Amino acid sequence: MDNDNILVMKNISKNFPGVKALDKVDFFVQKGEIHGLMGENGAGKSTLIKILVGAYTPERGGEIWFKGNLIQNNSPILSKKLGISTIYQEFNLIPQLTVGENIFLHDYPIRRGLVDWKKLYRESKRFLYEVGCDIDPSLKVKNLSVAQQQMVEITSIISQNAELIIMDEPTAPLTKREIDILFNLIHHLKKRGITIIYISHNIGEVLTLADRITVLRDGKVVNCLTAKDLDQYKLIELMVGRTFENTFPPRHGKPKNEIILSVKNISDGHKLKNISFNLRKGEVLGLAGLVGSGRTELLRAIYGADPGISGEIKLNGKLIRIASPKEAKQNGIGLLPENRKEEGLIPLMTVQQNICLAAIDKVQHFGLVSNKKETRLAKNFVTKLDIKTPSLAQLVVRLSGGNQQKVVLAKWLAEGTPIIMLDEPTRGIDVGAKYDIYVLIDQLTLEGISIILITSELPELLALSDRILVMHDGRVNGEFENEQFETKKIMACAFGTIKNGGDMSES
Amino acid sequence: MPNKIFKNWWEKVKSNYFQEFILLIVLLVLGTVFSILTDTFLTIPNMLNVLLQISIIAILGFGVTIIIISAGIDLSLGSVMALVGMGTAAILTSSVPSIPLSIMGGLLIGGAVGFVNGINVAYIHLPAFIATLAMMSIARGIALVVTNAIPIYNLPESFLFLGSGFIWGIPTPIYVMLALFFILDFILRSTKFGRYTYAIGGNEEATRLSGINTNRYKLLVYIVGGICTGVAGILFTARLGSGQPTAGVGYELDAITAAILGGTALFGGSGNLIGTLIGAFVMGVINNGQALLNISSYVQYIVKGIIVIIAVGVSTFRYLSGK
Numbered sequence: 001m002d003n004d005n006i007l008v009m010k011n012i013s014k015n016f017p018g019v020k021a022l023d024k025v026d027f028f029v030q031k032g033e034i035h036g037l038m039g040e041n042g043a044g045k046s047t048l049i050k051i052l053v054g055a056y057t058p059e060r061g062g063e064i065w066f067k068g069n070l071i072q073n074n075s076p077i078l079s080k081k082l083g084i085s086t087i088y089q090e091f092n093l094i095p096q097l098t099v100g101e102n103i104f105l106h107d108y109p110i111r112r113g114l115v116d117w118k119k120l121y122r123e124s125k126r127f128l129y130e131v132g133c134d135i136d137p138s139l140k141v142k143n144l145s146v147a148q149q150q151m152v153e154i155t156s157i158i159s160q161n162a163e164l165i166i167m168d169e170p171t172a173p174l175t176k177r178e179i180d181i182l183f184n185l186i187h188h189l190k191k192r193g194i195t196i197i198y199i200s201h202n203i204g205e206v207l208t209l210a211d212r213i214t215v216l217r218d219g220k221v222v223n224c225l226t227a228k229d230l231d232q233y234k235l236i237e238l239m240v241g242r243t244f245e246n247t248f249p250p251r252h253g254k255p256k257n258e259i260i261l262s263v264k265n266i267s268d269g270h271k272l273k274n275i276s277f278n279l280r281k282g283e284v285l286g287l288a289g290l291v292g293s294g295r296t297e298l299l300r301a302i303y304g305a306d307p308g309i310s311g312e313i314k315l316n317g318k319l320i321r322i323a324s325p326k327e328a329k330q331n332g333i334g335l336l337p338e339n340r341k342e343e344g345l346i347p348l349m350t351v352q353q354n355i356c357l358a359a360i361d362k363v364q365h366f367g368l369v370s371n372k373k374e375t376r377l378a379k380n381f382v383t384k385l386d387i388k389t390p391s392l393a394q395l396v397v398r399l400s401g402g403n404q405q406k407v408v409l410a411k412w413l414a415e416g417t418p419i420i421m422l423d424e425p426t427r428g429i430d431v432g433a434k435y436d437i438y439v440l441i442d443q444l445t446l447e448g449i450s451i452i453l454i455t456s457e458l459p460e461l462l463a464l465s466d467r468i469l470v471m472h473d474g475r476v477n478g479e480f481e482n483e484q485f486e487t488k489k490i491m492a493c494a495f496g497t498i499k500n501g502g503d504m505s506e507s
Numbered sequence: 508m509p510n511k512i513f514k515n516w517w518e519k520v521k522s523n524y525f526q527e528f529i530l531l532i533v534l535l536v537l538g539t540v541f542s543i544l545t546d547t548f549l550t551i552p553n554m555l556n557v558l559l560q561i562s563i564i565a566i567l568g569f570g571v572t573i574i575i576i577s578a579g580i581d582l583s584l585g586s587v588m589a590l591v592g593m594g595t596a597a598i599l600t601s602s603v604p605s606i607p608l609s610i611m612g613g614l615l616i617g618g619a620v621g622f623v624n625g626i627n628v629a630y631i632h633l634p635a636f637i638a639t640l641a642m643m644s645i646a647r648g649i650a651l652v653v654t655n656a657i658p659i660y661n662l663p664e665s666f667l668f669l670g671s672g673f674i675w676g677i678p679t680p681i682y683v684m685l686a687l688f689f690i691l692d693f694i695l696r697s698t699k700f701g702r703y704t705y706a707i708g709g710n711e712e713a714t715r716l717s718g719i720n721t722n723r724y725k726l727l728v729y730i731v732g733g734i735c736t737g738v739a740g741i742l743f744t745a746r747l748g749s750g751q752p753t754a755g756v757g758y759e760l761d762a763i764t765a766a767i768l769g770g771t772a773l774f775g776g777s778g779n780l781i782g783t784l785i786g787a788f789v790m791g792v793i794n795n796g797q798a799l800l801n802i803s804s805y806v807q808y809i810v811k812g813i814i815v816i817i818a819v820g821v822s823t824f825r826y827l828s829g830k
Contacts, residue, residue, distance in 0.1 A: 303716075305715075305716060324720065325715055325716050325717070325718045325719070326718050326719060326720045328718060329717075329718025330718070334718075335716060337713075337716050342710070342712060342713070343710075343712050343713050343716050344713055344716070345710065345713055346705070346706050346709035346710045346713055346714065346776070347709060347710065347776075348705075348709045348776040348777050349705065349706065349709055349776075353702065353705075353706075357702075357706060357714070357717045357719075358717040358718050358719075360699050360702060360703075361699075364699065367698070368697045368698055369697055369698060369699060369701075369702055411717060415718075
């Protein structure tokens with residue numbers, strides 16, 4: 001039966017100091033299939049892939065067979081040569097160069113010792129066409145959207161005769177519409193006989209896309225099943241190892257009538273156009289909208305993170321001016337930014353120092369940072385948020401994504417701001433940590449904290465929000481109370497096909 | 508049990524002070540070699556001599572370490588030191604030759620130049636490399652223009668004590684170096700300023716979005732660095748016994764080398780002053796030992812470079828292979 005397996009990984013183990021990252025994993029991928037690889041963070045997905053591409057060496061006894069041949073002395077260069085390529089979340093493109101140059105970066109066509117530009121652009125056009133995307137190869141990569149860049153990356157890999165493509169969370173930076181285009185492309189590649197290993201946290205995506213799914217848990221293969229035989233609950237159960245009755249916890253908090261934050265006519269002269277809304281005490285206000293609709297910009301504008309903002313912000317009825325994040329903090333507003341690695345964490349600092357970064361004034365003693373007070377404050381939140389770390393002195397960079405995110409959240413809880421804005425708090429974290437964050441959001445509103453929430457996962461937004469504002473093209477294009485949440489209408493507002501309350505006939 | 512204690516200790520050293528540990532081994536090896544080859548190396552007077560010789564570099568190194576931790580750099584140290592020296596000497600030879608006033612003046616010049624560097628980096632957003640490279644040229648130019656390139660001699664004896672005097676048999680600059688080390692190390696460890704310096708170097712945007720006025724702290728970092736340069740400039744002038752407008756050429760590189768040897772990462776976010784102190788000491792030992800062995804100073808340059816490559820290379824290699 002193994003004859004049509006393009007990839008066989010047998011008896012793969014990998015030990016890191018103190019951790020068994022992989023334990024005798026067998027992993028089979030059939031030729032021409034889309035194979036989903038799932039598991040919580042730390043389950044061993046990335047380690048397995050790194051071994052496959054030769055970035056890590058497996059322990060003795062592990063074997064990798066590709067197209068019937070045993071791979072020996074594997075390395076990133078060798079695996080690529082054999083036809084195994086990876087699309088990472090960060091692209092390997094050079095922004096200042098053109099699309100064509102990037103596609104042929106590995107091997108420029110040469111004619112009489114010089115680059116044959118004509119051939120380069122002709123060929124890259126052909127490759128782009130084959131992959132099914134319509135991008136002018138003479139454009140500079142930096143001028144492309146994220147989705148287009150991803151396509152260029154895929155095209156570049158195809159041009160190098162990749163037969164097995166590994167995609168690691170490829171939809172994370174994409175909008176809904178772009179995701180559809182990517183899925184088409186993936187199906188297109190499959191038709192051409194290319195095999196795909198698809199890694200994602202998004203259960204829905206994997207279920208719709210994959211032919212078969214391998215689930216890893218704690219470094220072991222739990223099962224490998226046909227996608228048709230699975231639904232999301234079964235899949236979660238396999239990943240987490242326990243049954244999940246509900247994906248979302250019940251909501252206990254109820255917003256009070258009191259308006260804590262009132263925003264009027266916020267514009268940035270660019271993306272945001274006259275946005276006004278109120279936030280009530282203890283409320284979770286969800287912001288729906290496509291990527292690029294201005295949700296992140298709105299939060300950053302309120303937070304004073306970007307210059308050139310006009311409009312009024314009232315806190316408890318009092319007009320305030322926020323010109324910097326520092327002033328936002330002083331006024332009791334906190335922001336959990338979209339990219340935790342770039343904007344949320346100080347990777348070289350410890351868990352304790354990260355948690356106490358915003359609230360450092362609270363742990364001072366005679367003008368000096370008191371280690372005792374700091375430890376107490378950090379410990380409190382490590383317990384409260386169930387942050388899994390061997391110690392408070394652990395460097396935050398060593399934690400898993402979910403625990404890192406909890407540290408960023410703890411930073412604001414430690415400071416104790418009554419308003420917290422969360423920009424994609426569950427992006428790229430595992431199911432267990434997601435659930436913890438859902439519970440926490442509910443708990444915080446019970447304590448009277450008000451939350452503005454952005455998430456691109458609509459079910460999450462629907463389950464957590466008391467009220468949803470839909471943004472489209474820098475404007476508020478719809479408002480829905482909890483009882484009237486309707487996926488179709490919200491999406492239509494997000495796409496700009498209807499306005500609030502407008503009938504669906506237009507769409 | 509002792510085994511376990513040792514293991515814990517070793518884990519801690521390995522993760523936090525590996526570069527310092529490597530340096531100490533280098534120091535041990537060099538020390539042994541020099542002790543065997545010469546009779547004079549391992550004597551108290553010679554060790555004090557080494558400490559005296561490194562004091563200026565170490566003090567400059569403390570300042571630049573703090574700046575590098577904040578992900579900045581300062582190339583203007585050497586020139587600014589000369590400028591400080593000229594200012595101090597000018598006050599000492601003026602109609603009010605007060606020593607406290609001249610010291611204040613020197614510190615003020617150092618701090619003021621640091622302030623300008625800080626404004627350029629933090630508020631005008633010039634890359635630190637460019638801003639301080641320009642300042643290197645400007646400060647040297649001012650030192651030359653103001654004095655017409657003529658050194659200032661005849662400084663009062665009591666001032667020279669700062670550079671060449673002894674207290675209880677130990678040269679004065681060593682006290683200044685150690686005092687500054689303890690003060691700055693404490694500031695870096697135990698104050699908000701210190702914490703923010705590491706945070707800014709580790710991830711400036713995340714620090715800013717934590718509601719911290721990062722620009723203000725970056726400015727402060729350069730002012731502190733400038734004051735260190737001021738201290739170094741005053742000591743240097745007192746040692747030379749004159750204000751020399753061409754003094755201190757290349758000192759910025761020695762100071763940066765001491766910091767890097769001591770484990771301060773050039774891209775910011777990590778490092779400490781004890782490393783810089785040991786780094787400067789290693790450089791001092793290398794120079795001193797070779798001088799005792801009558802090795803030509805030209806060869807010494809080569810050796811210094813090789814030691815840097817080996818010492819930093821070992822820890823970089825470990826960092827990369829540990830990934």
